Amino acid sequence: MSATTPMKPDVQTDRPPVSAQTLAKWQNVVDHISQIAQVPATLIMHTQAQRHDVCVTSGGAENPYSEGQSFQLHDKLYCFGVFENDGELCVPDAAHDPRWRDNTDMEYGMSFYVGLPLKWPDGGIFGTICMLDRRRNIQALSFRKGLRQFCRIVEDDLALLEEIERRKSIEARLQQELESREALIATRTQDLEDANTALRVLLQSVEASRNEVEDRIAQQIRGLVLPHIGRLRQLNGEDARALSHLDVIEANLKNITxxxxxxxxxxxxxxxxxxxxxxxxxxxxxxxxxxxxxxxxxxxxxxxxxxxxxxxxxxxxxxxxxxxxxxxxx
Incomplete structure (x- = not known):
């Protein structure tokens, strides 16, 4: 990448926010780095498109950077060189380095810089972690390996944030699926209740129709058949066998429904x-x-x-x- 090539923004737009608990942890990280490396400023920078913001800054009266301070990302920022290298940038003395002698941070007198890229688990750029001083700092140069370790700590936190967000997303989808299934079960339960109600009404209608038919048959038997059996009984009053058959016929007709x-x-x-x-x-x-x-x-x-x-x-x-x-x- 040439010095004039603009920085490509992170393609992911749904990165999880950095929690207050994580920011508090990172504050301890930059404070420890500044104390061990004996530098006035240790920063964790957050890059979004062409904006390069101070996310966390170490404490101390000699630190000119404030949290939330924003820079336009361009080739005169130390952190731009970190992204160019896709790795560490070490500038022991910018005053004697033609590339960096007129960089933006020289406005604060910061001629010493060591920085590393911070990345999300998928390789997308979060920003940088860096140490700055107004002089060549031998202590900070010897602490470069330590800075890499702290870089890994911050990247582990970024991975944890994404894992938490992923699990929240899964939980939300599962909850949505559960609510969808519960709604479907409720709908089907209501459908079954409606079907049972309709079936009960139908059965009641069938029962009423059956009773009506039986009543009509019984009325017809009593009005059209039984009187003739009574007449036959009179005509066969001396025939015991005929009377017995008539008794059976009459009893069966009465019980037919x-x-x-x-x-x-x-x-x-x-x-x-x-x-x-x-x-x-x-x-x-x-x-x-x-x-x-x-x-x-x-x-x-x-x-x-x-x-x-x-x-x-x-x-x-x-x-x-x-x-x-x-x-x-x-």
């Missing part, structure tokens, strides 16, 4: 037609003899079917009453 068609219907599905007929007569309270007369069968045949029914219904213990069990299913 009730829970009687539930468990008992399931039980009837596993029986033969004759067994199913016997079960319905048992539910009506008919005795074996009455069932035999109704079906024109012998009582032994009815007993045979009753035993088969008991086995199919799982009534293996003879002490359990078949009619009571069938009544519980109805």
């Amino acid at each position: 009730t829970a009687m068609t539930g468990k008992l219907a399931e039980a009837l599905a596993d029986l033969t037609p004759t067994e199913a007929e016997i079960v319905q007569l048992i539910v009506q309270g008919r005795s074996t003899k009455e069932i035999a007369n109704t079906l024109s069968r012998g009582t032994s045949t009815v007993d045979f079917h009753r035993n088969n029914i008991r086995q199919k219904l799982g009534l293996t213990h003879r002490g359990k009453n078949l009619r009571q069990h069938l009544a519980s299913l109805a």
Whole structure:
């Protein structure tokens, strides 16, 4: 880089700010350097584009630099030479150095300079750390290695600042993701609640429709069918078998819209037609003899079917009453 080439600014625009705690630490650093190297001024400079500002300055009455003091970065600043070298610049006596005899810091009489670049972890320039004096300082020249160590301390702090900022950014993204997921869960929960509400309304509507249909069927049975069964009972008043069948028909019609068609219907599905007929007569309270007369069968045949029914219904213990069990299913 030539002496007239302008300094390229740091390409990163989202560098983390230097915390007050870190600035306090750097203050101790520059004060220690000034004390050990016996120089009136030790500076940590911060470079942003073409601005070169005093970030931290050592204490002492002989130090002409103040915190926040700003310079325009150009080739007559010692720190410009640091950036040119991309490394240490050592000027033991600027008065005898043609390059630096008219540099800006000579306005303060600072003819002695040792400086190093300060960089972010990615190589971007933060600024410089430097020692200045009004005379050739042998003590400071011998402390150049020590200055490098303090330079590493400051750069470690810069790396720590970026790591803290990175973790904050990750934490913020995670928090944003968490809030987004919580919002999504809340939305889906509300959707499920709305769906459940709609389903309950639908089920209530279906139940109401079912009840309405059952009521209509029951009314039709009572108005259109049962009167004719009553008439048939009058016409067959002396036929016991016919009356028994009519009783079964009437009872089944009355229960056609009730829970009687539930468990008992399931039980009837596993029986033969004759067994199913016997079960319905048992539910009506008919005795074996009455069932035999109704079906024109012998009582032994009815007993045979009753035993088969008991086995199919799982009534293996003879002490359990078949009619009571069938009544519980109805």
